[in-house]
Amino acid sequence: MKVIIVNRFFAPDQSATSRMATSLATGLAADGFEVEAIASAAMHDDATRQAARSEMVDGVRVTRIGTTRFGRGTLLGRALDYASFHLGAAWRLLRSSSAGDVCVVCTDPPLMSISAMLPLALKRAKLVNWLNDLFPEAAFQAGVMKPRGLAGHLSLALRDASVRAAAANVTPMDAMAQALRLRGAPADRIAVVHHWSEGDALTPMPSRESGLRREWGLEGKFVIGYCGNLGRAHDFGALLDAAAMLKSRADIAFLIVGGGYRLQSVKQEASRLGLSNMMFEPLQPESLLRECLAAPDVHFVSLLPAFETSVVPSKFYGVAAAGRPTLFVGAPDGEIARLIRDNDCGKAFGIAGGLPLAAEIELLAASPDVVARWGANARALFDARFSRGRGLAAWGDIVTACALAPRSVDRPVIAASPSPRTP
Incomplete structure (x- = not known):
């Protein structure tokens, strides 16, 4: 069994989602899990730069896929970058995942869980949604998508389907978890694991x-x-x-x-x-x-x-x-x-x-x-x-529970508050 983490950005990129995905991936690798990260070759802050297509980063095998690189300047360009990553990541999952693997799918790009559902189901791997933001709700609130339009209804229905299909759904805040429950997500597949930072690297400095x-x-x-x-x-x-x-x-x-x-x-x-x-x-x-x-x-x-x-x-x-x-x-x-x-x-x-x-x-x-x-x-x-140690302990419990649960059982019950460990 290996853990696959899908996020559009990964180290050395310095975006917030990259830092969280990298921290989780390297932490799980240090704890003995086999970890692969699937990311874009593009960089968050400079669309003209590209990272290595394949490399090892602190015990994590990183596979980067080619995408369009229009950057963040326009909504259309960003949407095309998102779409190309959706397609490339789904194809990579179809090629690299195996039965029993646990795939942690992040929300960068938005709604990535929808594209991951089919390849993971075909390969009998297990989907874990890491919902760092709730989409399409955030798009509704930002005014970039109409909640009553066809695209809004469809994206919300498909997102909800990916939540129901997942072995676990992890949110960083109680309010997000409650929003998922109100949408009908099974309570025993929702965990709250707060975000963290690198406490050892960010000790207070005068x-x-x-x-x-x-x-x-x-x-x-x-x-x-x-x-x-x-x-x-x-x-x-x-x-x-x-x-x-x-x-x-x-x-x-x-x-x-x-x-x-x-x-x-x-x-x-x-x-x-x-x-x-x-x-x-x-x-x-x-x-x-x-x-x-x-x-x-x-x-x-x-x-x-x-x-x-x-x-x-x-x-x-x-x-x-x-x-x-x-x-x-x-x-x-x-x-x-x-x-x-x-x-x-x-x-x-x-x-x-x-x-x-x-x-x-x-x-x-x-x-x-x-x-x-x-x-x-x-x-x-x-x-x-909010230490990294507590966050990684929670994630280790979730990944292990998902890996051990047989597919014939409805879904594992996820514990949101594991025992803390040394940061």
Whole structure:
């Protein structure tokens, strides 16, 4: 039996889905599983670059397939990239999977589980859906697909079919699991395994020791940072408003590191508002991730309330690992807001929260003891609930349960909370 992980990106790519898929694959390989990863040869941040078609990465055999490379600039180009990966990955599964294999299918590209169903059924391999986002719901909420149209109805019906066909369905948040149950997914095939970060690699670092903070000219300032994808599910209105209210404060700076759909619109609005206190830097390589997360004193995370059950703001887990507080803008009763409130590791605001966000930033700039306490609490929360060791233990249990369950039995019962192990 081998474990096959299907995700559009894999190391050395530095996208969020690549980091999670790579972390899972290499962790399972280190635990003795035979692991193959199927990914695209294209790179998330540069469609002109290609990774090696076949290589070993920390014990994982990586097979990369050729796809179109239109990039992220247009919806049509992205759709064609998605479609070509669907076809190539399905063909690879038909060729490489065997009876009893466990195939973990991610949601990058969206709805990949639909294309994986048939080849896995033909080869008598077992499907495990890793639903890091819920599609097509996220597309409905982003306005790129109509829920009442033919494409919306069909994609939702087929996605639900792939959930019912799976040996297990794994979500990173309770709200997503509940959304699947409401769609009729069998409860004994749903597991909640929270996202994680590399806790050993992201140990807290004092801001003054971050070389990137010095390189970017941020010494002596109180820095609010955003590190990651600026996607359709994220709101930056409150952050821009707060920066505008505080632009007379030379000792407070706003740092955005990353790219994505909303980057240009945020840059344009920052320029229109004359925000000389807001700076932009590209996504940093993994080797600099610890320094990048250490550069801000506090981090900003956002999620539009409409996406609460379909998208997970995974950057929160890296911020917690780095021992930094989070200022969250989104649903006040959402999962991240509750985590922050219950564990005293930051503060949550509603979407129209520019004024209270600015006021809180001013208070924190004058309260290093609060920042330190919130940061320490964030790391304690990470160690207790979101370490890589806990995540891999959960996944090891799920893969083993799926592998051992005979196909004649309806499906295995999945335990969502395995015993923790050393990170």
